[in-house]
Amino acid sequence: MIRRRKAPRDLILKDKYEPTVSVIVPVLNGERTIGDLLDSLMEVDYDKKKLEIILVDGGSTDRTQEIIQSYPVKLLIERRRGLNVARNTGVRNSSGEIILFTDSDCAVPKDWIRQMVKNFRDEEVGCVGGSVSRYEENFLSRYADESVMPVLRRFRKRKVLENVKPPMNYPAGCNMAFRRDVFKKVGEFNEEIHHGFDEDELVERACKAGYKMVLDPEAIVKHRHRSDLRSLLRQTFSYGRGGALIFRRKGFKDRFAKWNMIVLSGFLAWLSTCLLFVFLSVFYDAIYLAPLFLLTVTPFAVLVVFYAWKRLKRNRLAGAVIYACLDILRLFAYCSGEIAGLF
Numbered sequence: 001m002i003r004r005r006k007a008p009r010d011l012i013l014k015d016k017y018e019p020t021v022s023v024i025v026p027v028l029n030g031e032r033t034i035g036d037l038l039d040s041l042m043e044v045d046y047d048k049k050k051l052e053i054i055l056v057d058g059g060s061t062d063r064t065q066e067i068i069q070s071y072p073v074k075l076l077i078e079r080r081r082g083l084n085v086a087r088n089t090g091v092r093n094s095s096g097e098i099i100l101f102t103d104s105d106c107a108v109p110k111d112w113i114r115q116m117v118k119n120f121r122d123e124e125v126g127c128v129g130g131s132v133s134r135y136e137e138n139f140l141s142r143y144a145d146e147s148v149m150p151v152l153r154r155f156r157k158r159k160v161l162e163n164v165k166p167p168m169n170y171p172a173g174c175n176m177a178f179r180r181d182v183f184k185k186v187g188e189f190n191e192e193i194h195h196g197f198d199e200d201e202l203v204e205r206a207c208k209a210g211y212k213m214v215l216d217p218e219a220i221v222k223h224r225h226r227s228d229l230r231s232l233l234r235q236t237f238s239y240g241r242g243g244a245l246i247f248r249r250k251g252f253k254d255r256f257a258k259w260n261m262i263v264l265s266g267f268l269a270w271l272s273t274c275l276l277f278v279f280l281s282v283f284y285d286a287i288y289l290a291p292l293f294l295l296t297v298t299p300f301a302v303l304v305v306f307y308a309w310k311r312l313k314r315n316r317l318a319g320a321v322i323y324a325c326l327d328i329l330r331l332f333a334y335c336s337g338e339i340a341g342l343f
Contacts, residue, residue: 017117017118017120017121018046018047018050018117019050019096019097019098019117019120020050020051020052020095020096020097020098021046021050021051021052021096021097021098021099021100021113021117022051022052022053022054022090022091022094022095022096022098022099022100023041023051023052023053023054023100023101023102023113024054024055024056024087024090024091024094024099024100024101025037025053025054025055025056025090025101025102025103025104026055026056026058026083026086026087026090026103026104027055027056027057027058027060027064027068027086027103027104028057028058028059028060028064028081028104029060029061029062029064030060030062030064030104030105031060031062031063031064031067033104033105033106033224034055034064034067034068034104035067036107037102037103037104037105037106037107037108038053038067038068038071038073039107040107040108040109041053041073041108042071042072043110044108044110044111044112044113045110045111045113045114046113046114046117050096051096051113052074052094052095052096053071053073053074054073054074054076054090054093054094055068055073055074055075055076055104056076056077056078056086056087056089056090057075057076057077057078058078058079058080058081058082058085058086059077059078059079059081064104065077074093076089076090076093082191082194082198083173083194083198084188084189084190084191084193084194084198084199085191087101087188087189087199088188088189088191091183091188091189096180097179097180098116098117098120098177098178098179098180099177099178099179099180099183100113100116100176100177101173101174101175101176101177101199102174102175102221103173103174103223105135105174105223105224106132106135106174106175106221106222106223106224107135107221107222108221108222109220109221109222112130112219112220112221115130115216115218115219115220116128116130116177116216116219117177119177119214119216119219120177120179122160122212122214124210124211124212125160125179125211125212125213125214126178126179126181126182126206126207126209126211126212126213127171127176127177127178127179127182127203127206127207127211127212127213127214128171128176128177128178128213128214128215128216128219129153129155129170129171129172129175129176129177129213129214129215129216130155130171130172130175130176130215130216130217130218130219130220130221131153131154131155131172131175131216131217131219131220131221132152132153132154132172132174132175132220132221132222132223133145133154133220133221133222133223134222134223134224134225135222135223135224135225136224136225136227138227139319139322140225140226140227140228140229140232141225141227143319143322143323143326144225144226144232145225146310146323147323147326147327147330148303148306148327149327149330149331150168151225151226151232151235151236152172152174152223152225153168153170153171153172154217155215155216155217156217157217158214158215158216158217158218159214159215160212160213160214161207161212161213161214161215162207162212162213163207163255164200164203164204164207164213164255164256165255169215170197170199170200170203170256171199171203171213171215173198173199174221174223175219175220175221176199176203178202178206179211182202182206182209182211185209186202186205186206186208186209187205188202189201189202190202190249192245192249193242193245193246193249194242194245195238195239195241195242195245195337195341196235196238196239196240196241196242196243197239197242197243197246197256198242200246200256201246201249201250201254201256204254204255204256229326229329232326232330233329233330233333234333236330236333236334236337237333237334237336237337237340238337239334239337240333240334240335240336240337240338240339240340240341241337241338241340241341242337242341243256243257243260243334243337243338243341244260244264244337244338244339244340244341244342245341246260247260247261247341247342248341248342260338263334263335263338264335264338264339267331267335268335270295273295274292274295274296277289277291277292277295278292299328300324300325300328303323303324303327303328304320304321304324306320307319307320307321307323307324308320
């Protein structure tokens, strides 16, 4: 009889991948939400000896700092404003091999860190992005997730990319991770870029330097989406400004900036054509109202049909028209933000 020898414990644990991790959270006046985030981070399933949590406060004037100090985390004060400023401050004061980022209005599940970190087993992977879904149940939050233009990125299947592919194949800033070596090789976040899409420029630099990017739908954070229309449109306008700012800084060398200019050019061409037909119908002949009608109504009708088909299964037919209206309003807000950002 042959007796099998048990594998040494070192060999059993050899396949276990648990690098040191730093979680960085920028925050400013987040007293309403920061407690929920910190509570969720306290419950994550990861070796606490290999985990550090760093919050970078941009000079809050509410109880944010007081709340943070009641948790076993590191608090840094950064008086300069800007998400990328706070992120860079966190990176400089961190020690983890893998650096994760989330926002103060999010909450994370217990397996969030493990889901993100496992993608870095491949040493060629330099960046990982996860999906973002709604934290609260209300109409605008559902719309933010279900729109043809999701407010934050959601991925249906895992992707391993060697190059970025605009517009949605980028990590969301509230659910992304980088290998520390990326910052050593390509530099920090660009602090001149803000208003939205502030992380995308770094992702492109990382991919151009030869790193792979993984988009993992199983790594999810919950985000408090905007709860009123005005805030949603202001957020969308700000994203447009951010996209234009990347173009001003990087030009057509940046793929995301190039995509933004294509969207803006298409929007301006459509708007100019509509205005032309308005002019012709008013000053020349009412026959020009027909192409004007087609130009303005067709996009809206297509959206309504799409949402009606998509939502019939859940008996929400009435919401299809509202969803289509919100899409049109957000498109105007986004392109207006791009114009403001350019000029």
